[in-house]
Amino acid sequence: MSNKPDLALALELLKNPKYPRTAKYDPEWLVGLDMGCPTFWLLERLCEAMELRPGMRVLDLGCGKAGGSIFLAKEYGLQVWAADLWISPNENWQRIRDAGLEAHVFPIRAEANKLPFAEQFFDAVIAVNSLFFFGTDDVYLRHHLVNIVKPGGQFGIVVPGFYNEFQGDLPATVPDHLKVYWESCMLYTWHSAEWWRRHWLKTNQVEVELADNFPDNEGYQTYLDWERIIRYKEKLAEDDAGRNITFVRLVARRRT
Ligand SMILES: C[S@@+](CC[C@H](N)C(=O)[O-])C[C@H]1O[C@@H](n2cnc3c(N)ncnc32)[C@H](O)[C@@H]1O
Secondary structure (H helix, E strand, O other): OOOOOHHHHHHHHHOOOOOOOOHHOOHHHHHOOOOOHHHHHHHHHHHHHHOOOOOOEEEEEOOOOOOHHHHHHHHHHEEEEEEEOOOOOOHHHHHHHHOOOOOOOEEEEEEOOOOOOOOEEEEEEEEOHHHHHHHOOOOOOHHHHHHHHHEEEEEEEEEEEEEOOOOOOOOOOOOHHHHOOOOOHHHOOOOHHHHHHHHHHEEEEEEEEEOOOOOOHHHHHHHHHHHHHHHHOOOOHHHHHHOOOEEEEEEEEEEO
16 A cells, blocks of 8 residues: 655656666656565666576566566566466557567466466566565475576576564564555565475475575665555655565575
């Protein structure tokens, strides 16, 4: 839930030279695609840690309004399947056409537990701010995701999470200032980078190349900046003041 976005702040922050690719886009367009996170900043840093080459087939899993899919096609020359459950492919197709990317981005309605793709179809799967809805299931990677990527292909994941797992019995041990968000933001599916690393490694399907909170505290800072730009009613990052909340980045490769 949010009030009207702060467009003046968006203009200021989205032209940040630290994110030269994102800075090329119209801040108002970026803000209009919001579904809870600064997709473009996160994607820019995620892709730096991946090996992406023009022409690769990539699944944008839980693509939302497909802004990230458009970014991936434009910035890296990828062919992108923009798959989502809640947002209609008709709506996304309109955006893709407006961007002139009809030959590069393909919208599809898909349920993450029943992905309609051939085995080994993709060179990579990218998922920004979506995997915590379905991917915390222990069997998800093995039973629903890994097979659609080629051996040696990559996974690039961003999820909201915590620097460290909370200890003791939950939700009792959740810090008081986060208790109000536990249910509404589904914090019980949020985890640390180390949790995700072990969660995927134990399936024996992938090598985990990177599991971190983004360099230079950007996992938290981007969360906070976006929260201010969009003016969410729930001020999670502001209330947390850098203690627990961060975006988590995971890069893995299917074993050959
Ligand atoms: C928070 S939004 C993020 C969207 C987009 N990646 C972005 O960065 O703006 C999460 C997305 O995950 C998708 N999602 C949630 N559960 C899903 C499922 N079971 N199968 C496919 N997509 C799902 C939703 O449709 C939603 O658009």
